[in-house]
Amino acid sequence: MNIKAVPHQRFEGIYWIILEDGTKRIATRNLTPGRSVYGERLIRIDESEYRIWDPYRSKLAAAILKGMKDLPIRGRSRVLYLGAASGTTASHVSDIVGEKGYVYCIEFSPRSIRDLIDNVCRFRVNMAPILADARFPIKYSTLVGEVDVIYCDIAQPEQASTLADNAGIYLRKGGWIMLAVKARSIDVTKEPSEIYQREINTLKERGFKIAETINLEPYEKDHAMVIAQFEI
Ligand SMILES: C[S@@+](CC[C@H](N)C(=O)[O-])C[C@H]1O[C@@H](n2cnc3c(N)ncnc32)[C@H](O)[C@@H]1O
CATH class of the missing domain: 3.40.50.150 (Vaccinia Virus protein VP39)
Known part of the structure; x- marks a missing residue:
């Protein structure tokens, strides 16, 4: 299964990333492609790169x-x-x-x-x-x-x-x-x-x-x- 990005249903600038195994994670679109800040996974889809946003690290x-x-x-x-x-x-x-x-x-x-x-x-x-x-x-x-x-x-x-x-x-x-x-x-x-x-x-x-x-x-x-x- 291909990884997909779907805009969040309510919040601008936030995305759902549907991973290879079907699990859903939230993410933001990376303003600095290629750079991760705290070891978060980067996902490239077409022209955009997304940073998976970890709820255990960010309130x-x-x-x-x-x-x-x-x-x-x-x-x-x-x-x-x-x-x-x-x-x-x-x-x-x-x-x-x-x-x-x-x-x-x-x-x-x-x-x-x-x-x-x-x-x-x-x-x-x-x-x-x-x-x-x-x-x-x-x-x-x-x-x-x-x-x-x-x-x-x-x-x-x-x-x-x-x-x-x-x-x-x-x-x-x-x-x-x-x-x-x-x-x-x-x-x-x-x-x-x-x-x-x-x-x-x-x-x-x-x-x-x-x-x-x-x-x-x-x-x-x-x-x-x-x-x-x-x-x-
Ligand atoms: C819980 S951590 C923040 C985590 C961060 N918000 C995040 O999610 O990535 C609290 C931070 O507040 C800083 N802090 C505490 N009191 C402060 C103050 N009076 N002025 C500025 N920074 C302060 C601490 O040094 C610490 O880095």
């Missing part, structure tokens, strides 16, 4: 596979990415937004940002690596412009307030945030942990309307993805 892929209703990151989106690490997920975001979009990558670990630059940003025209602490967003105001989406995965306590501080400066009115949050219970809607509830409350108090909360099990233990719109 965004996990959220999509868990049935996310709406993905605010699209072609041409400008995205502020807090906690980019070495670029596993950020590189797929770069594929999705394409050459007319942009991804500002905030990361405070010098080691991770070095890998991000050497393996990812150097080859991509739409990514800026920024060595900075996301808790002090004003410090990168000369480097970051207004954005449509903020994606936050800094795995820190108080990350909702860090995210809201960034939104106050960089997010356009009506823009969206995506927050990867630790949630102890399996069913996050029934038995949210204290931390999770506190993060949600912070978002509401700071002007966000929660659109969706997605439990990331079994791909990511004890985590949920919260998607919300900025109303102020």
Whole structure:
């Protein structure tokens, strides 16, 4: 059986790859053909190359596979990415937004940002690596412009307030945030942990309307993805 690529039924820039044995994997179209970022499989079909997107390595892929209703990151989106690490997920975001979009990558670990630059940003025209602490967003105001989406995965306590501080400066009115949050219970809607509830409350108090909360099990233990719109 030939390998096939089928556009995702709802999300622009995301594909289903049907492999030789009939299994389905999600993927993005590679903006840098021939280059893989974290050892993911590259699939060439006609003129395009796709990168298989691993939901066990990327919470965004996990959220999509868990049935996310709406993905605010699209072609041409400008995205502020807090906690980019070495670029596993950020590189797929770069594929999705394409050459007319942009991804500002905030990361405070010098080691991770070095890998991000050497393996990812150097080859991509739409990514800026920024060595900075996301808790002090004003410090990168000369480097970051207004954005449509903020994606936050800094795995820190108080990350909702860090995210809201960034939104106050960089997010356009009506823009969206995506927050990867630790949630102890399996069913996050029934038995949210204290931390999770506190993060949600912070978002509401700071002007966000929660659109969706997605439990990331079994791909990511004890985590949920919260998607919300900025109303102020
Ligand atoms: C869970 S990892 C991110 C994984 C990444 N989002 C991915 O899917 O490829 C969290 C990252 O956030 C970074 N981080 C934590 N606190 C931060 C802060 N205050 N400012 C910037 N980066 C931070 C850490 O150094 C780490 O690389």
